[in-house]
Amino acid sequence: MKTYEPILLKNMMQPEYAGSLPEYERAGGYQALRKVLxxxxxxxxxxxxxxxGLRGRGGAGFPTGVKWGFLPKDYQGPRYLCxxxxxxxxxxxxxxxLIERDPHQLLEGMLLACYAIGAASSYIYIRGEFVLGAKILEAAIKEARAAGYVGKNIFGTGISIDIWVHRGAGAYICxxxxxxxxxLEGKRGLPRVKPPFPATHGLYNKPTVVNNVETLANLPHIMNRGAEWFASIGSPPKSTGTRVFCVSGHVARPGNYEVPMGITxxxxxxxxxxxxxxDKKLKAFIPGGASAxxxxxxxxxxKLDFESVALAGSMLGSGGVTxxxxxxxxVWAALRLxxxxxxxxxxxxxxxxxxxxxxxxxxRRIVNKRGRMADLETLTDLCKNIAGRTVCAFGDAEVSPILSTLKHWRHEYVTYIHAAEAANLIRPEPAGAKH
Amino acid sequence: MLKEKYQAEIDEILSRYPVKRSALLPLLYLAQREEGYVTETAMQEIAGILKLTPPQVYETATFYTMLNLKPVGKFHLQVCKSLMCALVGSDTVIGWIGTKLGIKPGETTQDKLFTLSSVECLAACGTGPMMQVNDDYYERLTEEKLDRILADLRQTGTSSLKTGPFMWPEPANAVKG
Structure with a gap:
């Protein structure tokens, strides 16, 4: 098996590494911040x-530097990093x-991002179920504050950056x-109509950048080793760096694997x-999370890079490979999603x-053997009327399991419906139905 | 009253945000920690603290699944039923719990010790089937492991089988490849 140099997982791959501040410093941590601030x-x-060439690791893959560049240059009020x-x-x-095993790597990345965009306050919005992760982050922030990496007048530069942990409470849409x-503003998590974008009207209507954990964790390494180094990894020019791919489902060794983008x-x-x-062969895989x-x-x-997966009719998304x-x-799998x-x-x-x-x-009707052939048209029709017609990308995401299984495994839907017809279990067609 | 008991903690929470309403989820968590669920009285008190109307608090509280609006058992067993866990047997786990405790998702045992919920993805897809019990994750569940967890919870209130700082595959395996 080919092995690759880990970047984000390097520290935690040492069996004794527990992610404390002294350990992180011994591994070269906070050197990028010292060099830059x-x-x-x-x-x-x-x-x-x-x-x-760093692109967002959360799902959409938007170029990180470009996102930062959208912030107004002349705005004097507060700005935020989330x-x-x-x-x-x-x-x-x-x-x-990344959070639970090497929290300071994330914090250093956040401090660098705050410095770049001029934010004095930043929030880590962590899903509510990650109670342990939130505790680990709070302890790490405390350590970093005591060591002078977080807080007022960092390294005597006059620059102040604060980081707070904010727990969500169970909502995918957030x-x-x-x-x-x-x-984060204490409201229901309903996506906003865009524009305006967070770059100008974000948290509390102030200029804001929202970056994913893995995106931010890359920053110390980029600042330490340079843009050219990072851009030489992976599948340049459009998919640079590594990704931590999460492999789940029917494989022998599920788990997180950090590899350069562009491997197959x-x-x-x-x-x-x-x-x-x-011994069972692979039948299907989802390349980038449930939305793909x-x-x-x-x-x-x-190849596992943004463009190749898009060309294949799916998306690299969040890097979750099932x-x-x-x-x-x-049909059951599509129903579950x-x-x-x-x-x-x-x-x-x-x-x-x-x-x-x-x-x-x-x-559910199809799986319960009450489906009829016209249902397949209705499914397709409904999907077409959801995708692209909503405020956020959720609409596009929710139709992908059904549309893609209908495309590749339509015969399985048909088998269910034939079983329903054979058992004579189909509900009568409504009066005046055209089908 | 939360304010009398937790004034210092509430002040600290409020100090994190330039706008008071941002403290709503943290304060709802505080209320839930106190009573095991979020009571209407607590929501009204929080509305007062944050200068919101009670409906503004209710609309937020009812949106989020982790805020319990009615009492749950001492141990809230939340089994992930999303596809990735379902592929490796989460429905079987729900069945085991059903047999062992006599409850279906949404139900609580008579002694009020256990509530079972089937929930959506908890971001532990590589280590399924899994469940969250109160604050802790339990992963790569087997029937034997489940028996031990339930016995531990009854006896000690927690179990050493809970997951610590997460890494999978574990470092030794990762180095070996």
Whole structure:
């Protein structure tokens, strides 16, 4: 098996490493902050990050430096950084590990980002269920504050940066950046209509940047080793650096694997994650969290970078790769994910709120052998009327399990419906139905 | 009253935010920690502290699944039922708990010790099937492990089988590849 130099997981891969401040410092921690604060201008930091090609690790893959560059240059009031630690995309469990095993790596990244965008206050919005993660972060912030890395007048530069932990309370949608801001303001987590974007009207209507945990954790390494170094890793120019891919499902060794972007799914699944857990062959995989359309064994040689996965008709998303073996019922799998989206729809936009309920009802009807052939058209039709018609990307996400399983495994839906017809269990067509 | 008992903690929470309403979720958590769930009285008191109307507090409290608006058992067993855990047996875990404790999702045992909920993804997909019990995660569940966890909880209120700082695969395995 080919091995790769770990960057984000390097410290924690040492069996004795527990993530305390002295350990992090011994491993070279906070050197980037010392090198940068007051010595390199914020604009230069942004330029380095832009040049590195770093793109957001949360799902959308937006270039980080460009996002920072949208903040108004001449605005004198407060600005905010929010770290998105709401990790809720089914299939994803990397941020939890980055937080709990090496919290100072994240804090140093946040301090660098705050410096670059001129923020004196920052919040880590962590999903409520990560109670241990929140405790670890609070303890790390306390250590960093006592050592003078966080707080007033850091290293005597006159620069002050504060970091607070803010726990969510169980809502997938709060991983959407504007819903996160609403939630942080003490409201229901309903995404905002954009524009205006958080860069100008974010937290408390002030200029704000929201970055994912893994994105921020890359910053100390980029500032230490340079933009060229980072841009040489992975699949340049558009997918630079490593990703911590989360492999779950029917593999021999599920878990987090940090590899350069651009290796193939075949290598990730069969070498890093040890291949399938049994003799059963791979039937399907989700390449980037529950929002990413399902792919088939024909896609195993697709490269794990933003463009290649998009070309294959799916998305790299959050890096959650879920593998399913022969024998997995794809209609059942799509229903499970649909139930998730139905449960998590925030209710703001009618197409998503009503549509997710209809989709679940029809899917349950099919699985309960009460479906009819016209249901497949209705499913497709509903999906088309949800995607692209909502305030946030949730609408596009929720239709992907159904549309992609219908595309690749339509015959499984048909089998359910034939079984229903054979058993004569179909409900009568409503009067005047055209089908 | 929360204010009398936790004035210092409430002041500290308020000091983190330039706008009071941001303290709403932290204060609702404080109320839940006190009573085991969020009572209407607590919500009214929080509205007063944050200068909000009670409906502003209710609308936020009812949006988030982790805020219990009615009492739950001493141990809230929350089994992840999302696809990634379902692929590796979460429905079986819910079945085991059903047999052992005689409760279905949404129900509480007669002695008020255990409430079972089936919940959506808890970000532990590589170590499923899993459940959260109050603040702690329990992962890679087997029937034997579940028996031990339930016995431990009854006897000591916690279990050493809970997950510590998370890493999977564990470092030794990760180095070996």
């Amino acid at each position: 007051g010595k390199v201008t914020p604009a230069e930091v942004t330029a380095v990050v832009m040049k590195s 770290c998105n630690a709401d990790e809720s995309e089914p299939g994803t469990f990397k941020d939890r590990q 991983g959407e950046e504007t819903a996160l801001l609403e939630s 799914f075949r290598e990730l699944i069969y070498e890093q994650a040890g291949g399938m857990r049994s 359309p399902f792919l088939t064994p024909d896609h195993l040689d697709v 593998v399913m073996e022969e024998g997995t019922d794809m 649909m139930e998730f989206f139905y449960h998590e729809s925030c209710g703001k936009c009618s197409p998503c709120r009503e549509g997710s309920s209809w989709l679940v009802q029809i899917m």
